Amino acid sequence: MAIATQNKALMFGYRAYIFAFFIFLAAPLIAAGTFAFNDSLFPSLPWQGFTLDWFFNDTEPKLGMFHDRRLLRGLYYSTVIGVMVSTLSVFVGTCNAFLFVRGEFPFKNVFYILMVLPLVIPGVILGISILVMASNIANGLEDGYNIELEFLRPGILLVVLGQFSFITTITSLVITARLKKFDYTMEEAALNLGASRWQVLRSVTLPFLRPAMVAAGIVAFLVSFENFNTTLFLVGSEAPLTITMFDRISKVGSTPVLNAVSFALIVGSGLLALISVLVQRDKTDG
């Protein structure tokens, strides 16, 4: 609208560029998803006809994803980890939002930068540093007191902590942005009407924050679900889905069952992302 449109050809070229970009964006996703329906043992051309075997078939060699024990277990662990990370990080993120929007304390700006920092630390480094710390504690306890604490060894707890360490920044930023838009007079009105601080929080402020909290929770779940770099160093025997899939892709070579999983994940995360956008959009205009 604002740019000078004197040159129609230029505009056409611009549109073509945008179109080409979206093709580029979609191509690998389409490739990863489509081969799930190819009736062949390999995810490559030629097209051998449509099948749903890679989802539902229960015998080798075409073992479908819903009968593949290792993939299902990976999916289960990913979900458990995702739910834990998203609950924890939304809780801490909400506290952080109140702390930074409402609180007044010295060095607030420094602390705020500390809060943002985990987002720009490479995930690999978060992974190794937490691994090193947990192992130091575990080794120290074992050598000094002969106590063996299994949960400090690579496993679900460390994966949750590792992911939580940077996902909390994301949830904090989302919820902080929402709390900044809050109209103080609403709280004052409730207080004047005789509500206690706790009642105000529960019936005025938190409901106002709810869309942002839900959206932040969904985003946290998605980021946790697909995280690889941090998880790689902290994973124990309970491998989440991305780790299981990476092992298959890099070692065994690929069969279309991986495409079936990809298809399910693309659709699933697309829907969740859509919900998180819609939840936030509905009420922000109000």
Next chain:
Amino acid sequence: MQSDIKRLSLILLFAPFALWIVLLIIVPHIGMVVLSLKEKVAPRVYEYGFGNYIDFIQEPIYWNTLLRTGSMSILVTILALLIGFPIAYYIAKIAGNRSRGALFLLCLIPLWVSDLIRAFGWILLLRESGVLSSFLQDTGLVSQPIEFLYNDITVIVGLVYTVILFMIVPLVSTLDGMGDDMIEAGYNLGGSGFTVLRKIIVPYAMPGIVSGCIVVFMLTAGSYLTPILLGGKNSSWFTEQIYDQFITRFNWESGAAFGFLLLAFTTLVVWLGLKLTGQTLANTVAKS
């Protein structure tokens, strides 16, 4: 009384924040640095020193890999900015109200699909028996299968693909806040398209540009999946060296030193970028 309650609630709110930052960020990083200064002199006997860092300097493979990772990450960042800026500008300023939301959503959805699946998609398209190779053979352009994987160009394309949305999203939100009247004023005062871009649009979008560049650079330098899967085992990415030291060789001391070097190097690049553009971390990344 009132101020006591305020102080108590401040402390209660501060506690989770402090626990998180201290226990999961500060202490682990200090631990990593301390570990990186340890040298194994005999089984279970350690001495403090800079041995691991000296090893790094003396072994060209190591620092070459770090420099390669760094320079390729900068290249990827520049490419992502050049490719992404027109897209963001289109979405924020040219697209109509209705198509804007749809286009933005189309950008967001791939963002939430795992890197692994996206890299897997590229493998299916580009490998020797992949879609592109078959297509070229079918059309008769080439007579033999072509391997598009396992070279630097593919790694760069794959990385740009993986991170470009992290460039576009902050750019769209910054450009969205710019009034059309500013651009029109630029034209009315006789500026050419290029002048308006250089003097008005880019300075206005600077926080978004810097924010996108920081996130993209960090993600690229710290990425593991895309270089490994698209570049093969010899992609020589620095995170691969870290993994190798930690998991394959079980040499945690040297792995920790590598981790610290990667962190120091990326921080230095980001710091230089902030200085050069006159931005701060608080008004860029923190806002997106």
